Amino acid sequence: xxxxxxxxxxxxATGGLADPNFSRTVVLLLDHDSTGTLGVVLNRPxxxxxxxxxxxxxxxxxxxxxxxxxxxxxxxxxxxxLATLAxxxxxxxxxxxGWRGVVGTIGMIDLDAGAEDLGPALRELRVYAGxxxxxxxxxxxxxxxxxxxxxxxxxxxAFCADPDKLWSRVWRRQPGxxxxxxxxxxxxxxx
Numbered sequence: 001x002x003x004x005x006x007x008x009x010x011x012x013a014t015g016g017l018a019d020p021n022f023s024r025t026v027v028l029l030l031d032h033d034s035t036g037t038l039g040v041v042l043n044r045p046x047x048x049x050x051x052x053x054x055x056x057x058x059x060x061x062x063x064x065x066x067x068x069x070x071x072x073x074x075x076x077x078x079x080x081x082l083a084t085l086a087x088x089x090x091x092x093x094x095x096x097x098g099w100r101g102v103v104g105t106i107g108m109i110d111l112d113a114g115a116e117d118l119g120p121a122l123r124e125l126r127v128y129a130g131x132x133x134x135x136x137x138x139x140x141x142x143x144x145x146x147x148x149x150x151x152x153x154x155x156x157x158a159f160c161a162d163p164d165k166l167w168s169r170v171w172r173r174q175p176g177x178x179x180x181x182x183x184x185x186x187x188x189x190x191x
Contacts, residue, residue: 003150005032005139008103010153011039012170016146021073024167027132027148028082028158030102037134040071040082043163050127054079056115060125063161072132079127082158083109086123096121106158124159149178 003009011027027039050066051058058066071080084105089095098113099121109118109125134142142148151174160166171178 003152005029005037005143005150007031008106008153010042010151010157010170011139011148012151012167013148014146017142017148019147022132022147026157026166026170027072028102028106028153030108030131032139034136036136037139039132040080040128041069041132042158042160043166044070045163046070046129048129053129054111054127057081057111057119057125057127060115060119060122061127062124062159064163068127068129069163071128071130074131074133076130078131079111079129080131081109081111081125081127082106083122083126084124084159085121087121103153104155106155126159149174 005011007029009029011029013022013025017023022041024043025041026043027041029037029039031038045064046068048068049058050061050068053068068079070076082102083099085096085099085107088105095101095107096118098110098118099107100109101107105123109122111127139148143150151170154173157166157170160169
């Protein structure tokens with residue numbers, strides 16, 4: 001079954017992707033509609049401490065060390081965050097103000113909301129500098145060209161403790177011969 005783009009699914013970069021911004025990346029799709037697609041790269045931690053950029057949120061960011069992740073090449077001067085709720089509300093109307101669900105217990109949070117107000121409701125938090133974005137039809141063209149495959153996400157993907165291994169891990173769990181991609185070296189001529 002071939003999956004289409006949808007919030008909560010993953011884009012996994014293939015060897016056919018020429019853009020170095022996305023080499024060996026795993027992108028969590030946050031929105032997909034007629035106006036385009038929005039996502040964040042899950043496996044690009046930076047060396048910039050969250051405390052330098054958003055000090056009020058730094059104490060809520062979990063492992064790996066509390067660093068910003070590069071969410072993509074668009075809007076690098078902006079930040080967005082993913083978080084999981086500490087407890088799933090029985091009533092969806094009871095979700096905390098400033099949190100918008102994406103998939104399961106994972107959602108986007110409004111960084112303009114107060115960390116002191118929203119923080120107690122959160123279990124995990126990651127902050128991204130920039131995002132990945134595609135205009136109408138752009139992602140479809142890249143999918144048709146073999147640059148990406150789309151797979152369902154798993155609960156641990158968005159907050160993977162070892163993001164440098166996420167790309168291989170997601171490929172490894174794919175059925176059949178796709179799993180072999182997980183062992184492909186960065187430079188196939190070194191194989």
